[in-house]
Amino acid sequence: MDQAFKRRLIVAMADAIIAHAEELTELDSAIGDGDHGLNMKRGFEAVLADADTISVKPLPDALKAVGMALVMKVGGASGPLYGTLAMGLGKALPVEPTAANAAAALGRAIEDVKARGKSEAGQKTMLDVLIPVQVAFAAGGDDLATRLPAIAAEAADATVPMKAIRGRASFLGERSIGHMDPGARSSSLLVQAICSVFNEA
Amino acid sequence: MGEQKNVGIVIVSHSAKVAEGAADMVRQMVGDSVPLAAVGGNADGGLGTDVGAIMGAIDKAWSESGVAILVDLGGAETNSEMAVEMMPEERRERIVICNAPLVEGAVMAATEASGGSPLDAVRATAEELMAN
Numbered sequence: 001m002d003q004a005f006k007r008r009l010i011v012a013m014a015d016a017i018i019a020h021a022e023e024l025t026e027l028d029s030a031i032g033d034g035d036h037g038l039n040m041k042r043g044f045e046a047v048l049a050d051a052d053t054i055s056v057k058p059l060p061d062a063l064k065a066v067g068m069a070l071v072m073k074v075g076g077a078s079g080p081l082y083g084t085l086a087m088g089l090g091k092a093l094p095v096e097p098t099a100a101n102a103a104a105a106l107g108r109a110i111e112d113v114k115a116r117g118k119s120e121a122g123q124k125t126m127l128d129v130l131i132p133v134q135v136a137f138a139a140g141g142d143d144l145a146t147r148l149p150a151i152a153a154e155a156a157d158a159t160v161p162m163k164a165i166r167g168r169a170s171f172l173g174e175r176s177i178g179h180m181d182p183g184a185r186s187s188s189l190l191v192q193a194i195c196s197v198f199n200e201a
Numbered sequence: 202m203g204e205q206k207n208v209g210i211v212i213v214s215h216s217a218k219v220a221e222g223a224a225d226m227v228r229q230m231v232g233d234s235v236p237l238a239a240v241g242g243n244a245d246g247g248l249g250t251d252v253g254a255i256m257g258a259i260d261k262a263w264s265e266s267g268v269a270i271l272v273d274l275g276g277a278e279t280n281s282e283m284a285v286e287m288m289p290e291e292r293r294e295r296i297v298i299c300n301a302p303l304v305e306g307a308v309m310a311a312t313e314a315s316g317g318s319p320l321d322a323v324r325a326t327a328e329e330l331m332a333n
Binding site: 033035038039042071072073075076077079080081083084116117166167168 | 283287
């Protein structure tokens with residue numbers, strides 16, 4: 001993976017989060033503390049500011065650097081969660097991964113996120129998007145870069161009727177039902193952004 | 202500061218004001234006999250927690266006997282766990298995050314620490330609050 005491609009991935013992810021920061025904050029205001037959009041924007045602005053130095057690194061190191069920036073800058077639980085995801089991918093990926101390598105690495109990174117958040121599928125979190133995306137990714141087939149964003153968007157919609165078990169939204173109990181989980185939405189946005197870059201390639 | 206034997210206490214809140222206020226209450230109880238650091242707020246000064254700042258607080262309150270961290274809500278715990286993992290390996294096993302209410306836990310833990318109790322006793326005293 002060349003430097004220009006890694007840079008495009010960073011820019012696409014940051015643009016998607018920054019463009020949807022208000023929407024993420026509105027989702028989080030409904031069931032959480034209302035800082036998800038601003039926090040993620042702060043994190044990805046830090047990643048974007050370092051895009052040149054990050055993108056010259058080999059892929060595993062670049063992902064670790066992205067993860068570290070998110071951990072240090074986001075300021076909410078989503079910092080360690082997304083940071084752990086990126087660092088977990090960096091740990092599990094070879095320098096030039098195949099699609100199968102990437103799907104397996106995502107599976108391992110998701111396990112890291114589960115441990116970090118002490119969370120499982122079905123608890124109205126980012127995992128409810130990441131897990132079905134990883135399952136489809138690992139199953140392989142044609143047009144992954146077109147199918148995965150649709151799977152992510154559907155999975156984010158599927159968090160609406162769920163009751164939150166983890167995080168601030170769990171304080172609301174039944175009242176968390178009827179709203180999309182902001183972390184599921186931000187995960188879906190990132191899947192869309194990454195796939196759009198692969199679709200253009 | 203010289204050799205510091207009492208367990209240190211770190212207070213991590215989403216709010217700098219809560220963290221400072223809790224630290225004031227700890228000081229009123231134990232004075233300067235316990236290494237103490239309090240942090241609150243994200244990197245922009247808003248409500249939230251900051252991994253780098255938490256690492257700095259652990260350094261500030263560091264004691265060879267270890268450090269007990271008291272946190273308020275979820276993100277404070279997750280960011281504190283991240284901060285502990287990023288500390289040098291030889292220190293990590295001497296840092297604990299207490300499952301206890303922030304203000305009461307900090308005061309109880311510091312009081313226990315001021316008597317020279319080891320880290321596991323300091324933690325147990327704070328965590329008794331959750332058992333009652």
